Amino acid sequence: MKTVLGTLKSWGMGLITRPYIWGLFAIVLLLLINLANDPTYLEITYSESQGKLVGNLIDILKAAAPLLMIAVGMCLVIATEGIDLSVGSAMVIAGAISMEFLHDNPNSETLGAALIAVALAIGLGALLGLVNGFLVSVVGLQPFITTLVMMLAGRGVAKVITDGQNTTADSEPFRWIANGYVFGFPAVFLIAALIVIAVGVAVRRTALGLMIESIGINPKASRLAGINARALLMTVYIASGALGAVAGIFSVGSVMTVDVSQTGKFLELDAILAVVIGGTTLAGGKFSIRGAAVGALLIATLDKTIIFLGVNAAATPAFKALVIVAIVLLQSERVRNALRRRGFFARSRSRRLGAAQ
């Protein structure tokens, strides 16, 4: 019993020193606010007739799926001291090509057609990432301006693909990705979670993550250590583009319509926020996929909370701003030191620091 408690305690202490703990706190706080407004908010019921779980939490998970994808991609890019502003455009391009393909296709209801649409979308997203990666790693342009160009041009490309129309299509298998259920759970969240876990395993169970961090921490030293920065940069931008495309499939799949001027618009900002909330700094280096996932869940919870509380949706950004300011302040050295002096948190850590001095 004692050992179990001990493990739990050390696990808890480990968690509390993570930067994304504040993100978790914020999610709990938001859910409590909602619960105070409506005591049944957290209820999840199983609908026999539809064979799925129904509840606000399920809605939040569904809404978080696209954001999880782009946040994870963004996290890898930011770790290399880069940034990818074009993920929103990757989303709209993916949506445009898949809708356009299914719209013209007489066999659009077949699984094969849906799979081709998915492959086309991910392929184009990856291609966009490839261009970004090429310009950043081979030509040596700044990531900010490169991906800004791709963000502007990408939305234009999406409009060219659909001739400026908001194309709709019918395809039950494609729709299932965003609206289907597996054992009552929303398929879209399960797919997203699987991809997040796969990326997490790929970067943390191999040396990949370490090499990505080394580029972000000191590109010169990592080159001297024999790390192929060019290939790695290409990889992260391609990954970001492809994940953006998956997010695009998720977000057009739910309505089976691509809105060429709105799909994915300004979502790159949400993704960057999610990454920062997760404790990854824009200066590159150490990154946390788990943190980015927490950030994405927080933003999805915040979005849903604001709608639930009946605040005008246009005012959402103001609340996001408050959350960002609060979290970056809590993560800042100045505030942490002030809190630590008052003995607020991480006592064991400060003692350790004291011993080191």
Next chain:
Amino acid sequence: MNAKNQTTARSNFAQTTLRAYRSMADFIQARISTLPTAAAIILFIAMLIYGEAKYGRILQYSTMSNLIINNAYLIILAVALTFVILTGGIDLSVGAVIAFCSVAGVLLAKAGWNPYLVMAIMILSGSVFGLISGVLVQFFNVQPFIATLAMMFLARGLASMMSTDPERLDNDSPIRAISTQWKLVDGPKVNDLVLTPAVVIAIVVLIVAVFVLHRTRFGRTVYAIGGSEQSATLMGLPVVRTKVMIYVISGTLSGIAALVYTSRLGIAQNITGLGWELDAIAAVVIGGTLLTGAYGYVLGSAVGALVIGLMNVLITRDGGIPPERTTIITGSILLIFVLLQRAIVRRRH
């Protein structure tokens, strides 16, 4: 004696030539960073000539007047972002701050507040947003991208809380007087050379910015911070004060831009200024300022703003370019300029 004189003369000549060559090399070397700015000016002129040749009625009083009147706000924003980008920072909040200042200003004016007080409030509320960004960046070590992103969200959200409908200024409001049209040259038909107080404001902002950046200690500190913040601190330059100040300047100029824009349109809405930060960043980059900081000219940014404005005019005038292609064209021009800068920077190192 004579021979000695000759040798001296010859060596003098050689030295002078060498010195002349060196100083010329130095001159070009020292000004190689002006190349992107020069390219922006050349592009602007080329676009003028192309437009005149292809569509006509470009190089005339009315078109030129409208180009400057319609883009006065963008010139001011580009100046604002030049300050920030020269230090190696970024300000994403300018567009949203414009929305906040415009909506707040128009609502206060409609509520019967003194219009001059309203104008001051519009500009100062911009400064406040800038101050918050600056404090976050400087004292809490928040990255400029995130700090100004937070201000962007805050300003946009607050503007939306105040109103989501287009708010219209009274036609006789003194705020609208900023866009009174002064006819300088009365041309045939409507081909007049027109100036507005707003344009004068933009030009004054530009001149003051040029003076501050190139002729004052503050300006040199801005460049020094962009070169290396650590070195600037070690040299004893007032880095802390300067860094906070540039965000305040950026916010204040956004407030002025809001005033200029609102006076011309007479309408304020919470979605005003969506994505203008990107236009302004593009203008600065086209004008030859490096996003890494320390290299660039504020005059170039103004040219960059005019290039973007003229491009929109040409696209409208062409009529054959589908609207969905316009962002591709903007993106391509931006890319070409960044590639050009890259080629120059690579040569320098």
